[in-house]
Amino acid sequence: MNKITPCFLSFFFLLTIQMGFAQSQKEEKWTPLFNGENLDGWHQENGEAEFTVEDGELVGRTVLNSPNSFLVTDEDYDDFILEAEFIADDGLNSGIQFRSKSSSDYMDGRVHGYQMEIDPTERDWNGGIYEEATDRVWLYPMIYNPEAQGSYKHNQWNHYRIEAIGNTIRTFVNGVPTAHIIDDEAASGFIGLQVHGIGNDESKEGQEIRWKNIKIQTGALNPKAYDDAPVVNLIPNTLSTQERAQGYKLLWDGKTSEGWRGIEKDFFPEGEDGKWTTDNGTLTIHETAGEEGGGEEGAGDIITEKQYSAFELQFEFKLTEGANSGVKYFVTEGKYDFGSGSGIGFEYQVLDDDKHPDAKKGHNGNRTQASLYDLIGKNEYSAEDYPHVGRSPYIKEIGEWNHGKLIVKPDGHVEHWLNGYKALEYEKGSKHLDYVISQSKYKDWEHFGLWDKGHILLQDHGDKVSFRSIKIKELD
Numbered sequence: 001m002n003k004i005t006p007c008f009l010s011f012f013f014l015l016t017i018q019m020g021f022a023q024s025q026k027e028e029k030w031t032p033l034f035n036g037e038n039l040d041g042w043h044q045e046n047g048e049a050e051f052t053v054e055d056g057e058l059v060g061r062t063v064l065n066s067p068n069s070f071l072v073t074d075e076d077y078d079d080f081i082l083e084a085e086f087i088a089d090d091g092l093n094s095g096i097q098f099r100s101k102s103s104s105d106y107m108d109g110r111v112h113g114y115q116m117e118i119d120p121t122e123r124d125w126n127g128g129i130y131e132e133a134t135d136r137v138w139l140y141p142m143i144y145n146p147e148a149q150g151s152y153k154h155n156q157w158n159h160y161r162i163e164a165i166g167n168t169i170r171t172f173v174n175g176v177p178t179a180h181i182i183d184d185e186a187a188s189g190f191i192g193l194q195v196h197g198i199g200n201d202e203s204k205e206g207q208e209i210r211w212k213n214i215k216i217q218t219g220a221l222n223p224k225a226y227d228d229a230p231v232v233n234l235i236p237n238t239l240s241t242q243e244r245a246q247g248y249k250l251l252w253d254g255k256t257s258e259g260w261r262g263i264e265k266d267f268f269p270e271g272e273d274g275k276w277t278t279d280n281g282t283l284t285i286h287e288t289a290g291e292e293g294g295g296e297e298g299a300g301d302i303i304t305e306k307q308y309s310a311f312e313l314q315f316e317f318k319l320t321e322g323a324n325s326g327v328k329y330f331v332t333e334g335k336y337d338f339g340s341g342s343g344i345g346f347e348y349q350v351l352d353d354d355k356h357p358d359a360k361k362g363h364n365g366n367r368t369q370a371s372l373y374d375l376i377g378k379n380e381y382s383a384e385d386y387p388h389v390g391r392s393p394y395i396k397e398i399g400e401w402n403h404g405k406l407i408v409k410p411d412g413h414v415e416h417w418l419n420g421y422k423a424l425e426y427e428k429g430s431k432h433l434d435y436v437i438s439q440s441k442y443k444d445w446e447h448f449g450l451w452d453k454g455h456i457l458l459q460d461h462g463d464k465v466s467f468r469s470i471k472i473k474e475l476d
Contacts, residue, residue: 027220030083033073033191034058034214045070045102045111049195058211060195062092062204068132070097070111072192081217082162082191086118088209090154094118097132097192098162107133113189114139116162116171116179118209119152126152127160127171127178132194140179141420144230151176157212163223167235170223177229182240191216236281236316236468243471251304251313251456252470254281260302263343263457264333269299276302276460282318283458284466285325291462292342301343301457303331309453310410310475316401316468322355323463326373329406330454343457346449347373348406348416350465352398363439370404370416370423374440375433378416378423401468410475 033041036056044051047069050061060071077099088094100113112133119125127148129140142149151173152158161172171179193211198204226242233240237254251259257268257278270276274288276299288298308329315327331345349371353359359368365377396402396419405417412428426433433449442448458467 028217028222029219030215030217032215034211036212039071041074042071043074045072045109045192047195047197056212058193058214060094060193060209060211062195062198062207064198064202064205065200067197068111069195069197070192072097072100072102072111072190076188076190077216077218078188079165079218079221081221081223082215084160084211084214085157086160086209086211087155087157088118088120089207090120091204092120092207092209093196094209095130095194096160096162097190097194098164099186099189100132100192101186101189111192113186114169115194116160120154124149124152127173129169129171129179129181138420139183139234140181140232142178143420143422144232145178148173148176148178148229151178163221165221165223168240172224177224177227180229180231180242182231182233182235182238184235233469239471246473248471248473250470251472252283252467254468259305261305262299263301263303263331265300268302271299275299282466282468283470285458285460285464287320287464288462298460298462300341301459303333303343303455303457307453307455308472308474310408312473312475313406313456313470314472315404315470317350317404318401318466319350319352319398320464321398322352323465324352324356324358324461325350325463325465326459326461327404327406328457328459329408330451331457332451332454342459342461343455344445345451345454345457347459348404349373350404350459370418372416372424372426374442375436376424376426378418408475
């Protein structure tokens with residue numbers, strides 16, 4: 001019997017890998033979107049920026065007093081992988097539009113849709129996902145993924161990649177995973193190259209962005225392997241593949257009361273007239289007399305059956321006018337908020353700051369939305385702090401869904417997030433926390449804030465408030 005030598009096995013193994021790689025390469029069929037000679041297949045929308053072809057590169061130049069300008073493909077694309085290289089003057093905001101539209105019945109033809117951000121400024125939100133000319137604005141600001149910041153190369157050629165496959169959209173800057181959203185708002189549209197308007201700023205006149213190697217795949221798509229980039233999932237009560245891989249689980253299934261019960265109850269207080277309902281993908285506490293703990297007629301708070309110690313909790317909430325509620329954590333049964341019937345614990349405040357009087361009480365805004373109730377107020381931002389947004393990023397109208405996030409790390413570091421911005425942070429057991437507790441309504445509560453674990457609680461404060469997309473990742 002002939003023996004197979006180790007040398008032959010090694011050769012065979014390498015040959016197999018090479019053949020597999022070659023086959024993989026063969027399956028990736030790229031189509032150039034720019035021919036390096038002219039602008040065939042493209043047309044301009046909206047502004048008056050100059051688009052030319054020079055030395056085999058597509059060049060966009062700013063002009064004075066023009067709105068945002070877009071060079072867009074004549075063809076629409078649904079599922080695709082796009083790659084492009086560019087070099088931009090510092091300070092020149094730009095981006096790649098995709099699954100975007102321009103129609104006379106929407107803002108007189110203004111280009112609108114997804115945009116992969118090009119941001120050669122100190123902010124460095126390169127690779128983030130912005131929604132041009134819509135109310136949703138930033139879908140994925142790079143504050144969500146700060147570890148990916150710094151991947152952009154100033155005054156050098158950069159490589160961008162967009163994967164838009166079904167409801168999953170991912171971006172990469174120079175090979176680094178940057179943004180990842182799950183969304184079903186737009187399934188198809190054109191690709192567009194933006195030159196941002198500069199108003200009448202003469203110092204920015206003639207700034208350039210140059211493009212090359214713009215290519216697309218539309219069949220046999222092979223997305224990159226899943227990674228650790230945080231996911232923004234905009235489809236209610238669902239988990240994406242990457243979220244599952246990262247360890248997230250739905251804390252509420254979007255349909256039933258499974259996993260939840262009333263505090264100090266062995267059942268879920270479901271029904272009408274002041275009770276909790278689980279209809280149409282929302283978990284709603286209905287209005288009674290506005291009493292904390294639901295009062296005599298209300299359902300009372302609900303808690304998770306399981307207790308948690310270190311975790312990342314995400315949830316969406318929607319307020320009615322003047323409403324008050326909260327998401328509490330480290331809740332232990334048998335302990336109540338001074339006889340009110342509401343479970344005791346740290347509280348992420350859920351409140352209509354404009355119409356509910358509690359927002360004006362406490363100290364330094366520590367009873368406003370997203371505050372650590374009666375202990376620490378949230379950081380405040382104004383529209384002036386975020387001119388690219390045009391309004392405070394915290395502000396959502398009553399009746400709109402807000403996104404909340406709680407991070408409790410094993411080392412005791414805690415963060416409250418609201419609509420994509422870090423509202424506050426603190427350290428459990430710190431001198432600062434001890435001090436604010438001593439100045440609060442909880443000052444006489446023995447061992448307040450020293451819990452190692454507890455239930456997560458949704459508060460019945462007698463007002464109508466809805467929740468959805470409640471998901472949790474336990475942290476080691």
